[in-house]
Amino acid sequence: MFSAYLDFIRIRFLMMLAYRVNYYSGILIYTLNIGVYYFTWQAIYGSQQTLGGFTVDQMTTYVAVSWMARAFYFNNLDREIANDIRDGSVAIQFIRPYNYVFVKMMQGLGEGLFRLLLFMGPGMIIACILFPVKLPTDPAAWTAFLFMLLMSFLINSQINIFTGLLSFFVENNEGMMRMKRVLVDLFSGVIVPISLFPGWLSGIMKFLPFQAITFLPSSVFTGRIQGTGIWQVLGIQLLWFAILILPIFLMWRSARHRLFVQGG
């Protein structure tokens, strides 16, 4: 059974590879995104040396690393699930001896690996050449980051799956999915690091799962969080992962009873 789940990763990977134009434009888009934020921050800094404890170089690196992370954790699982539910093809998922949520997770992982290796790898190399990005050289930092990246993926996918499953309960899930996307991009710290938020807002953020997706791992990787703080970040990630299992489990269970297969 496990090998079947692994196969879902592989097949999603192959499917992504099948669309070549998508692939090449993807690399370009990721490099452009880093570039756009680099120049934006340059303009914001102006003649200032630091902003919210970030130097210009640190900020550049933070932006690059955050986008690298985003390449891996980002997926459209919410949309895929919502579509499956809306057009009724979720019925097919129920006649297979596997867990639909796990399968979706695996497909997301396949997509994430694809983006990480084939979009972000080349994109990052280009970004390192063009902009002053300073990546750590300590292998321990890389190891910790890769593990945190996996946790980012899990937490973000859980939020996506949760949003997608809402389609079982609301007529049109489009609004929810848009809201989620904006929330995640804004509050995870991809666009603006959370330490630059006003005090009250960054206070609220401490009680939400979003910062565990980008801000915390990127802070560790850029060296802003060190020592025991690293373990704390890991703890927060693991905690959110565990907390988010519960609503998904409950939703999935009650969805089984609410399922109304559309289109006959």
Added chain:
Amino acid sequence: MLAIDVKDLRKEFNVQKNREGVKGAMLDLFRREYNKVRAVKDISFQIPKGEICGYIGENGAGKSTTIKMLTGILVPTSGDIRVNGYVPYQEREKFVRGIGVVFGQRSQLWWDIGVIESFQLLRKVYRVPEAEFKKRLDELVERLQLQDLLNRPVRKLSLGQRMRCELVASLLHNPSILFLDEPTIGLDIVVKTEIREFLKQMNQRYETTILLTTHDLQDIEALCSRVIMLDDGRIIYDGGLDELKAKWGKGREVQFQFAAPFQLEQLEFLTAGLEVAWSVENEYTAKVWIPLEVNVSDVLSRVVGTTEITDIKIIETNTDDIVREIYKSGSAEESKLHLLGEEKVSNV
């Protein structure tokens, strides 16, 4: 041994009520109202192992809903289901290993990857041993002539090709029960025949129990020894196809072609005393409708001796007509009851 055992099965859906106008829409924002619709109304039936059973009914009669409950997709509102010894929705993952399902209107193959990749993936999902898989696949591929299609992506297959692949996909794990929901919808006659032949052979060789819903009664005539007919969520007929014809087929029609123009009065005179009805087709052709109680030969003997006839055709009511008749009368009879039932439910 029973393959399927259903008792007092019921399924109700909450259907959202949209109130009228802007005011209604605003009210809907805050408090939704729902109508309870009963799609399947306390049906019971049993299907023994190895039987091919046809499940027919008009659109919206509750066929697909029943199939979805039998396959563990939907959870019933009340009643008992046992399929293959399992309660489908309870032990879903274990249960679905023993069944195969084909939905004519939905693909279970992965759209973007090659057919063989889909099959390989299903092999892993169902944990079929490699050797057994190869043997089965070879047999199925040869039987349904899929050799040239295996490496094509599913989205590039024609409907007929896809349908044959769907069948293979549903049979790779050698299920003992096969559910087919409109498997021949939209297919041309050649593919239809091929699929019917194939299903018959599967049933004979492996004793696969097959439950199929269809709108094409030729599927039923070619395959099924038994028919369950559903109307408005209730079973209105359960039994053999021949009995169905005998019970509902009300008579036969004989068409005569005469050598010379005929007089209707003369024909009616010839058959006086028999309860038959003549109708004129054209100058040379007339039809007589003969109820079941009257022998066709009696009518023939009276007409044939006295008039010169160039052609005789006996037309039996076909299943399509019978079923159309039943649908019509069945719903006409129960429309009042149906309305009463709806009202009662919405008060609950």
